[in-house]
Amino acid sequence: xxxxxxxxxxxxxxxxxxxxxxxxxxxxxxxxxxxxxxxxxxxxxxxxxxxxxxxxxxxxxxxxxxxxxxxxxxxxxxxxxxxxxxxxxxxxxxxxxxxxxxxxxxxxxxxxxxxxxxxxxxxxxxxxxxxxxxxxxxxxxxxxxxxxxxxxxxxxxxxxxxxxxxxxxxxxxxxxxxxxxxxxxxxxxxxxxxxxxxxxxxxxxxxxxxxxxxxxxxxxxxxxxxxxxxxxxxxxxxxxxxxxxxxxxxxxxxxxxxxxxxxxxxxxxxxxxxxxxxxxxx
Numbered sequence: 001x002x003x004x005x006x007x008x009x010x011x012x013x014x015x016x017x018x019x020x021x022x023x024x025x026x027x028x029x030x031x032x033x034x035x036x037x038x039x040x041x042x043x044x045x046x047x048x049x050x051x052x053x054x055x056x057x058x059x060x061x062x063x064x065x066x067x068x069x070x071x072x073x074x075x076x077x078x079x080x081x082x083x084x085x086x087x088x089x090x091x092x093x094x095x096x097x098x099x100x101x102x103x104x105x106x107x108x109x110x111x112x113x114x115x116x117x118x119x120x121x122x123x124x125x126x127x128x129x130x131x132x133x134x135x136x137x138x139x140x141x142x143x144x145x146x147x148x149x150x151x152x153x154x155x156x157x158x159x160x161x162x163x164x165x166x167x168x169x170x171x172x173x174x175x176x177x178x179x180x181x182x183x184x185x186x187x188x189x190x191x192x193x194x195x196x197x198x199x200x201x202x203x204x205x206x207x208x209x210x211x212x213x214x215x216x217x218x219x220x221x222x223x224x225x226x227x228x229x230x231x232x233x234x235x236x237x238x239x240x241x242x243x244x245x246x247x248x249x250x251x252x253x254x255x256x257x258x259x260x261x262x263x264x265x266x267x268x269x270x271x272x273x274x275x276x277x278x279x280x281x282x
Contacts, residue, residue: 003071005140013062014133017102018125020055024048025121028110048106055102059132060095066136067094072143093199094139096192097157100164101131108167111174111231131160142200154200161193165242168193170235172221179222187218190242197246201253213245240272 028048067073068091109124116123134156141153168189172182191214198206220241224234244265251257 005137006066006069007137009062009066010133010136013059013136014129017055017059017132018129020051020058021102021106021125021128022121024051024055024106025124027051028113052103052106056099059098059102063094063098063136063139064091067091067139067143070140070143072145093196096196097135097139097160097164098132100168100189100193101135101160102128104164104167104171105131107171111171131164134160157200158197161197162239162243165189165193166235166239169217169238169242170231173224173234173238174231176225179225182225183218183221186221186238187214190214190217190238193242194246194249198249198253201250209249213242213249216245217242237273240269244269 028046073091105124105128109120109127112120112123138153138156138160141149142157144150144153169186172185172189175182177185191210194213195206195210198209217238220238224237227234229237248257248262248265251261
């Protein structure tokens with residue numbers, strides 16, 4: 001028997017998150033409110049990002065509770081946190097996409113607040129709500145016993161992960177922070193999103209593989225910081241690299257990787273790089 005998602009609970013969580021995000025946007029109108037500066041060239045932290053962090057905790061907690069009610073999760077071994085008197089099972093791989101649905105939507109669309117004004121906030125709310133709802137539903141169906149349903153859900157999760165990755169990479173590249181900070185943020189984002197994608201396989205050492213993906217993207221960011229490209233082109237280039245690496249790893253872990261696929265992804269990555277370089281030089 002295949003269980004259906006609890007849409008009432010999912011919609012309630014999405015609406016609660018969007019309400020909190022709307023409050024963040026109202027505060028973000030004046031970004032100098034409660035701005036913390038640590039000196040030197042360390043990026044300033046505003047109260048908006050602290051509120052975003054709290055929304056991420058709420059969304060992650062909800063995603064964890066929702067997915068652990070799925071019948072298929074009863075047979076899975078989950079990471080355990082031992083607190084002495086109590087042991088808590090967690091499903092961290094299912095936190096990532098719901099969390100990035102909030103972070104990436106806020107970080108990307110606030111870049112257009114000066115030109116689009118209120119429309120940028122509306123688009124961010126629509127994107128955050130759509131990604132959060134889609135991630136929670138797709139994660140549920142990614143555990144379905146029916147192979148065709150499971151495959152469609154995993155493709156939807158991959159598409160959302162790529163779009164969220166583009167939003168994060170573009171927003172980070174836009175800031176033009178020092179490589180120490182920008183490469184760290186890109187690497188951490190890539191590692192987490194890669195872990196969310198690779199966890200759909202039953203392979204081991206996913207944590208190490210995800211860290212390697214993050215390290216590769218961090219090194220690419222270091223090189224990209226010396227290139228005079230717009231933030232959208234920089235985000236697109238990092239996205240192309242992320243897509244090629246994670247796709248090859250997924251194919252390898254699932255045993256479906258062939259020499260033809262390697263050539264296809266190599267040609268695709270090279271074509272994307274040439275297209276972006278050409279667009280930059282024009």
